[in-house]
Amino acid sequence: DKGDITLAALDNSKLVFTDSVEVNGDLTITASDINQDSGTVTAQRLLLDNVALAGNENNGVEVNVDELLVQNHSGEIYLNEQNDISLTELSNSNGLVNIVSETGGITSSNILTSTGDLALTAATAINLQAQNQLTGALSLTAGEDVTVNNNAITTISSINATNATINSAESLTAIDDISTTGELVLASSKADVSLNGETNADSLIINAATDIQLANASVNHFEATASNGDITATGSVTVQQDDSVPSTRLNAENGTISFENSNNDFDGVSIVANEAVISDQNGLRLIDVELTDSLVINANGDVVVSTISAGNAISIDAGAGAIVSNQSSLTAEEVTLRATTGVGIGSYDELIAQSSEADEAINTHTGNLSVINTTSGIVNIENSQAVTISDLRNSGDIVLANTGDITLKVSTVDGEALGAVNANYGHEITNEVYAGKAAILNSGEDSLYTTGLGLNEADITAESLLINSVNLFGTASQPIRLRVNENFTLIGVLASLNYFGGEPVTITTSEGLTLQVISTITGLSGQQLVEVESLDEVDPAIFADVRNYNVDDTSVLLPRDQRNIDDEEFEEGEE
Numbered sequence: 001d002k003g004d005i006t007l008a009a010l011d012n013s014k015l016v017f018t019d020s021v022e023v024n025g026d027l028t029i030t031a032s033d034i035n036q037d038s039g040t041v042t043a044q045r046l047l048l049d050n051v052a053l054a055g056n057e058n059n060g061v062e063v064n065v066d067e068l069l070v071q072n073h074s075g076e077i078y079l080n081e082q083n084d085i086s087l088t089e090l091s092n093s094n095g096l097v098n099i100v101s102e103t104g105g106i107t108s109s110n111i112l113t114s115t116g117d118l119a120l121t122a123a124t125a126i127n128l129q130a131q132n133q134l135t136g137a138l139s140l141t142a143g144e145d146v147t148v149n150n151n152a153i154t155t156i157s158s159i160n161a162t163n164a165t166i167n168s169a170e171s172l173t174a175i176d177d178i179s180t181t182g183e184l185v186l187a188s189s190k191a192d193v194s195l196n197g198e199t200n201a202d203s204l205i206i207n208a209a210t211d212i213q214l215a216n217a218s219v220n221h222f223e224a225t226a227s228n229g230d231i232t233a234t235g236s237v238t239v240q241q242d243d244s245v246p247s248t249r250l251n252a253e254n255g256t257i258s259f260e261n262s263n264n265d266f267d268g269v270s271i272v273a274n275e276a277v278i279s280d281q282n283g284l285r286l287i288d289v290e291l292t293d294s295l296v297i298n299a300n301g302d303v304v305v306s307t308i309s310a311g312n313a314i315s316i317d318a319g320a321g322a323i324v325s326n327q328s329s330l331t332a333e334e335v336t337l338r339a340t341t342g343v344g345i346g347s348y349d350e351l352i353a354q355s356s357e358a359d360e361a362i363n364t365h366t367g368n369l370s371v372i373n374t375t376s377g378i379v380n381i382e383n384s385q386a387v388t389i390s391d392l393r394n395s396g397d398i399v400l401a402n403t404g405d406i407t408l409k410v411s412t413v414d415g416e417a418l419g420a421v422n423a424n425y426g427h428e429i430t431n432e433v434y435a436g437k438a439a440i441l442n443s444g445e446d447s448l449y450t451t452g453l454g455l456n457e458a459d460i461t462a463e464s465l466l467i468n469s470v471n472l473f474g475t476a477s478q479p480i481r482l483r484v485n486e487n488f489t490l491i492g493v494l495a496s497l498n499y500f501g502g503e504p505v506t507i508t509t510s511e512g513l514t515l516q517v518i519s520t521i522t523g524l525s526g527q528q529l530v531e532v533e534s535l536d537e538v539d540p541a542i543f544a545d546v547r548n549y550n551v552d553d554t555s556v557l558l559p560r561d562q563r564n565i566d567d568e569e570f571e572e573g574e575e
Helices: 348-352 565-574
Strands: 005-008 014-017 026-030 033-036 042-051 063-071 076-081 087-091 098-103 104-110 118-122 126-136 135-140 145-151 154-161 163-168 172-174 176-182 183-188 195-206 212-226 232-233 236-241 247-257 268-279 282-300 303-310 311-317 324-332 334-339 362-367 368-373 381-382 389-394 400-401 407-409 411-413 416-418 440-442 448-450 460-462 465-468 478-486 487-491 494-499 506-507 513-521 549-551 554-556
Touching: 042 494, 063 098, 076 268, 087 098, 118 126, 126 135, 135 145, 154 163, 163 176, 176 183, 282 554, 303 311, 324 334, 348 400, 348 440, 368 381, 381 389, 440 565, 448 478, 478 487
Parallel strands: 005 026, 014 033, 026 042, 042 063, 063 076, 063 087, 076 098, 087 104, 098 118, 104 126, 118 135, 126 145, 135 154, 145 163, 154 172, 154 176, 163 183, 172 195, 176 195, 183 195, 195 212, 212 232, 212 236, 212 247, 232 247, 247 268, 268 282, 282 303, 282 311, 303 324, 311 334, 324 362, 334 368, 362 381, 368 389, 381 400, 389 407, 400 440, 407 448, 440 465, 460 478, 465 487, 478 494, 487 506, 494 513
Antiparallel strands: 411 416, 549 554
């Protein structure tokens, strides 16, 4: 029936509760060690001052108090609260405080200060809402939600809750596993966030001023923002939420994003960063991706691409899958695409008849393009500017629609020079029938060139080839070198070409085309079709194999390397 009571053990010795104690006001205890044989300590407020030990890991002191105050503490305190409890004070503490609320929650609206560990277990919620100064390890288990604000370096040893939000002013580190069945929000306003254990949640949201680092994580939704740092994962990250919106949003606009574990498993991914490298054991969808520098995707399944921009390079490898367009727009100085079962979709015949849907193609905006597909499916690309092509290879059909000049670049693989376009990729050139057909579609205002010289490799290899339509198709000094078996259709103004392995069965050219075919044996062949009315109508490049000639009454002197007389003969004639 008494009010406030203070129990001070002599010389700070031990205190033993042999039965229940009930105080109508405050109960203040000063003792080195508190033990309890039976019963419950009941009070409005319980103040533990200079208490080193209370209960133990297996048997906490049973209490029923509204408020708990702990000060001047070192050691270990274990309390089992029967109902809700408010942690009113925690000060000058460098030991462990372990509180279990068996049927209620644990709250605090005051600033708690401790360098020791704090372990809280609540049947309902844990809410430490003030700007606390807790630098020890936090272990937080709740049947409902957990909220902790900490104005210090924050270390998490464990989290188990429905939802959890941890806000830290300084660095936030989870040293072991953390888990929620709902949303897990981790934030550091001035430093980094590091998750070193297994992280499980329905939704994981991380915000950091600097770096974010994960080990292993398995969630349905993942968002991470590193304002001035990198986002990396040393283990595997699984994010599975199959819907139309990105289930993974990564933002490191001033840093690098690196998820290179081959066991990663993403679904829809949105990225903002300087550079990003993403690996995936299956396929994924790339939605709204913006890189200052470069993007590298290594997957082992279908990669669906939407809007992707990079200041330097985009490299996508679908492994055993295809690269598929979803209103695609890939913008970079260099675009590299690798797949096994197709890059873009569509029927070759429908595409060249322009009866297919435009979104079947992979739409690129690049000056340097490399595309290789190895097993099945089509390569269907639409590019919007002048482009240099180092690889356009498929074991099947190829369709390239381009606005702007096209330059075919000879590349070297394992010491072997290869032409740029090959619809018979991976097969012998001696085969009577090649795997695929190739079509290059243009507006007619632009031209197609090659960087290749000599007779070492064909610039374009295909069963049949359609060029529709170009202005110039090669030059006399660097003709386009073709290895085409069946049909060759060329719609253009001026063409210079060389056939490897014989001419196609059928050759169709547009009316008015000026065509010269360079023979592999004698140079300019008898198929040259040139009508000259005046010099103004002639592109000088088409006469590279001619030494001297007259047009009407005009005598033309060609450059020195094309004259059929030497300088001495010319000088004598001039005199």
